Amino acid sequence: MRSPRPSLFPLWPALGSLLLLTGCGGGGFAGDSQARQDENGQVTVRMLVNISPNLTQAYWDGLVKPFEQANPGIDVKIEAPTGKGVADTLPQQLAAGNAPDVVETLMADETLAKQMLDLTDQPWAKDTPLAEQAKLGGRIYTVGVGVQAQSLVFYNKTAFDKAGIELPPTTFDEFDAAMGKLRTAGYLPLQTGGDFLTGLQLLQLTNPSRAQTHPTWQQDVKAGTIKAGESMLPHLERYRTWIDKGYVDKNALGMKYADAETAFLSGKSGMYVMGSWFTATEAKADKDFEVGVFPAPVDEGQQHPGPQGATLAAPYMILKSTPNKDAALKLVQWLVTDPAAVKSQLAQDGNFRTGVERDFTPLEKEVQAILDAAPAGVPQGEGYGDASLPKGFNSAWNTEVQGLYVGKSPKDVAEGVDRWLAGRS
């Protein structure tokens, strides 16, 4: 049994000396808020963002420029992660007492929410995408720009023609048959990869089917009424047959995410499971075939298209400890409501938002149609808001799913997932 919670008081002298050494100031845990202005009355809002091939430092700097021009008293400082990503960098900055004012990419969970500003009372917050689904304990901590469709299968139209596949598959049986035809036609049927891709693709592909079998999967797993691994066992077994039949590359784990994307765009493979942000990469790629997209298949007898895996695009949170609360609120409101800022962010990373018109590529039009036709949006894997599993679930799932490539049985993989969850309960 755990003893009553002591405070971190005994650590302050030690942390203090470390802070003195590093020269860090400001930020820190909630409660040490203090206005931070320079001698000209200029407020600097520090925003920690995700940097990716689509979202470069230069893009972020350019994005917030109009906001700075419209608000001469506010300077927005874009900060790239110093660790592996935003998820690693934020706790390091918090521990060092050097937390940013705004953080992009992460979504509130039970751990993060304690450090974040409650945005429920902000009138603009409730109209942002997935605001209702991302609520935690009825409160809004995260606001986003748009929606990322997750359960999409991109395909090489030339490969489908050569393989004699006239219509995209709607069920897993048809999907299997299509892969067989693609293999006969000389293509790698399904492009997979190592890194985080292996587990992510299986989650994306199975969202519509899983959401019909277990509509509240995350909540049920959390409550212990179903086991995550056990409930996914049929999908794991099917994936294993794809490896055995050569429908996926048995050496795929030696490919990084970018390599897998490049391999698909080079025309060597027939299909590639990915989120809607892939449309931005596809638009820039130089290729000699056309790419199409269809919603992930479902099991026989299930509704198709099924619920679409949906995550928040460009989610923002404000740290409770910010000394510049008003400026941070103003910035985040602008980022998620200003039409030009919203359109720019949606286009830059291939994301979507109902009611926002922008110049779509043909592939993006297809994705928008899939989103419009989907009966619902469902959280994926680790989930968000009240429908979230323990932190690290997606990585643990990925590690276990990769086991299918190195000789683990689907049952062992499912048990591995359940063992991990049991250890975190």
Next chain:
Amino acid sequence: MTLTREAPVVAAPPAARTRPRRDGLANALMVAPATVLYTVMLIVPVGLAFYLSLTDWDGFSANPAFVGAGNYADLLDDPELRRAAAVTLLIAAAGTAGLNLLGLGFALLVNGASRANTFFRIVLFYPHVLSALVVGFLWSAILGTSGAVNNLVTSWGGEVLPFLSDPEWATVTMIAVLVWAGFGVNVVLYLAGLQAVPHSLIEAARIDGATRWQVFRNVTLPALGPSVTVNIVLSLVTLLKTYDLVVSLTAGGPAGQTQTVAYLILWNSFHDARLGFGSAQSVILMLVTAALAFVVTRLRRRGELAVHQ
């Protein structure tokens, strides 16, 4: 003839009585900066890590719960840690052997004073100058499934070589890359040791008719004893902390089979928000590293003494 001299008996002046105290103060002042630095940079972080290892700190909250030895008990039941510990020990043992064999071998090759040797010393040391992250990405582009080597192999009609997609191959690849990236330091350390071997000893052995191998085996190698100890301990300690190359080369895969303890500590601490648990892993890694370094040093010291006797 023996000269003797009696020591003059001189009474100590009154001022000399206060000298020890003043000397002590001066010594303390001179040692103080180093002591403060050592305390702040080592003792405090280690103490902090130990304290955190007794809590359930998630890295975000200000008031973590005290869980006693709970994190340490969890470590015993953690299959991921057991797997990572085995991988780390394998990397440390095989890597230390590789680093030292290559380090000593190349040091012997480039030991002479010539322009060519200076050039080769720079070439050998160069990989160490590169960041481990860069080294990892570089080799992953060369050895990955769609990397340069496999493109060449498949274009010649061969099968893809699973350098990074098969657990055994990936572990061997990682050890090989670690050795490639690090042995330059061992070359430099062994070169320093070789320069300190008395030339007269080598010359005497040659005059006595010893072959090159006999000179190396019976003169050079024993004289290099302290260098060997330093190299082994440094290699071992560095390899036990392998992290950045794992991130960039294999990302811990395939299927988590190349995760090291250091990789797991960082992953648990910051990615899974379990800083208390990660701290417990850090404390154990620190103790194991210190114990191994101590044992190796003792064994080597005993060996060196035996050679000298």
